[in-house]
Amino acid sequence: MARRALTRLVAVVALVLGAALAGPAPAAHAAVGLTKVTDFGANPGQLNMYLYRPASLPGNPAVVFALHGCTQDAQTYANNSGLPELADRHGFLVVFAETTTSNNLNKCFNWFQSSDNRRGQGEAASIRQMAAHTVSAYGADARRTYVTGLSAGGAMTSVMLAAYPDVFQAGAVVAGLPYGCATDVGSAYSCMSPGTDLTPAQWAQRVRDAYPSWTGPWPRVAIWHGDRDTTVVPRNADELRDQWTALHGLSQTPTRTSAIGPNSTRHEEYAAGGGPLAVEVNRVPNIGHGTPVDPGSGAQQCGGTGAAYFLDSICSSHWITQFFGLEGSGSQPGSLPAPTGLVATGATDTTISLRWNAVDGATGYAVHRDGAPISTSTTTTYTDTGLTAGSSHTYTVAARDADGRTGTPSGAVTARTTGATASCWTAGNYAHVQSGRATTSGGYTYAKGSNQNMGLYNTFVTHTLKESPTGYFTIADGSCP
Numbered sequence: 001m002a003r004r005a006l007t008r009l010v011a012v013v014a015l016v017l018g019a020a021l022a023g024p025a026p027a028a029h030a031a032v033g034l035t036k037v038t039d040f041g042a043n044p045g046q047l048n049m050y051l052y053r054p055a056s057l058p059g060n061p062a063v064v065f066a067l068h069g070c071t072q073d074a075q076t077y078a079n080n081s082g083l084p085e086l087a088d089r090h091g092f093l094v095v096f097a098e099t100t101t102s103n104n105l106n107k108c109f110n111w112f113q114s115s116d117n118r119r120g121q122g123e124a125a126s127i128r129q130m131a132a133h134t135v136s137a138y139g140a141d142a143r144r145t146y147v148t149g150l151s152a153g154g155a156m157t158s159v160m161l162a163a164y165p166d167v168f169q170a171g172a173v174v175a176g177l178p179y180g181c182a183t184d185v186g187s188a189y190s191c192m193s194p195g196t197d198l199t200p201a202q203w204a205q206r207v208r209d210a211y212p213s214w215t216g217p218w219p220r221v222a223i224w225h226g227d228r229d230t231t232v233v234p235r236n237a238d239e240l241r242d243q244w245t246a247l248h249g250l251s252q253t254p255t256r257t258s259a260i261g262p263n264s265t266r267h268e269e270y271a272a273g274g275g276p277l278a279v280e281v282n283r284v285p286n287i288g289h290g291t292p293v294d295p296g297s298g299a300q301q302c303g304g305t306g307a308a309y310f311l312d313s314i315c316s317s318h319w320i321t322q323f324f325g326l327e328g329s330g331s332q333p334g335s336l337p338a339p340t341g342l343v344a345t346g347a348t349d350t351t352i353s354l355r356w357n358a359v360d361g362a363t364g365y366a367v368h369r370d371g372a373p374i375s376t377s378t379t380t381t382y383t384d385t386g387l388t389a390g391s392s393h394t395y396t397v398a399a400r401d402a403d404g405r406t407g408t409p410s411g412a413v414t415a416r417t418t419g420a421t422a423s424c425w426t427a428g429n430y431a432h433v434q435s436g437r438a439t440t441s442g443g444y445t446y447a448k449g450s451n452q453n454m455g456l457y458n459t460f461v462t463h464t465l466k467e468s469p470t471g472y473f474t475i476a477d478g479s480c481p
Helices: 002-017 074-081 083-090 122-138 152-163 185-192 200-208 235-247 316-324 429-434
Strands: 035-037 048-052 063-067 093-098 145-150 170-174 220-226 256-260 265-271 277-284 291-293 310-312 343-347 352-355 364-369 372-377 381-384 392-400 413-416 423-428 438-441 444-447 453-456 462-467 473-475
Touching: 035 122, 048 074, 048 083, 048 122, 063 074, 063 083, 063 122, 063 152, 074 083, 074 093, 074 291, 083 093, 083 316, 093 122, 122 145, 122 152, 145 152, 145 316, 152 170, 152 200, 170 316, 200 235, 220 235, 220 316, 235 265, 235 277, 277 316, 291 316, 343 413, 352 392, 352 413, 364 381, 372 381, 381 392, 423 429, 429 438, 429 444, 429 453, 429 462, 444 473
Parallel strands: 063 093, 063 145, 145 170, 170 220, 220 277, 291 310
Antiparallel strands: 035 048, 048 093, 256 265, 265 277, 343 352, 352 381, 364 372, 364 392, 392 413, 423 462, 438 444, 444 453, 462 473
């Protein structure tokens, strides 16, 4: 009864979220074969679950959750987003979660309702149950579970990353909003346009409040936004960046900026010291509100424009798959040989530069740091940035063919950044705060820089903190030299 009553209220916000998504649809796109799953759990949010399973799939595959926008449905999102094409190419599962008019008259995920955007409640809990079922029933790898979505689905992606950082390792928010921006219909409207301006610390705290006992790593986040979006204004991309860079203890200034794709999308990287890319922002030129796609059969193309709000521009799903580290994760390996001559050509306190020999027939190269993919290069050089002073890293590269498949990886090379090695400090949380190595908020202690939760602010809880670079602290219990 409560949900039916709430539907009348949600109709108001649907006019805000859904009216902008109304309009004539282009010609239909070829339908993707989906399997409806009905027994995935108690389903408190009354959502539908659809599975896309490629014909060729490795054992323990990764899984990507896809959340559609207002007025859309699972089939529309599958047909046009390009995600099934990428799943075929790289060997992962895709789960399309779907809301209905029973939840929201314009089929928007209820990202702004406390009954649906909190851990263990409503729609968020239903998606969590889908994730657990995909692992138990289809053998998906719980350590490689990701989520992405458009508009209201993008805002719901933020919800899942905040409420379930223990489930989703990374997410991609397309034309969406930061977590905790809205608590009702009125604030949902304001968040969309003109946007809500909070400090990075305030945004970060809203995510911490979604799961206060969480002490593990925060999910990595990719942000996609059209620079002419008047429905969910581009300011929201900045607020999302502020939220997730603050959680990762990073500056709001990108460590590297480049142009990607056929339309020179502005690509901003925010790298954690010594780790993989933590946050990226992709500002797509000359498009409004929708999912950027680039129909075609090229290595960086995917998607279709067979429905409203799939915009011919750049294949965002290709780059999102790469950000998740799924490119080539389960596809048939390419036939190109391993690059030779990989060497480190230089290093600073925060960068390591690499060079290798070209491979005939290669359209580019995949670069791996410490066993994880971090980027691609169209040349035979690459400079890794945002590293920690005095840190050591191992690299390999692999040539990519015209279909985006990676060949045999090169031999490994290990290099070290310059600068002082890390300093370690062991003390109670109270002493860490008093010495400036940590801060306190809401009765809890957070390591300065990384913002890792150290537990209660008192004299009894003890941790070892590693300082590297200067002023940046991470928890290093039992692992600090």
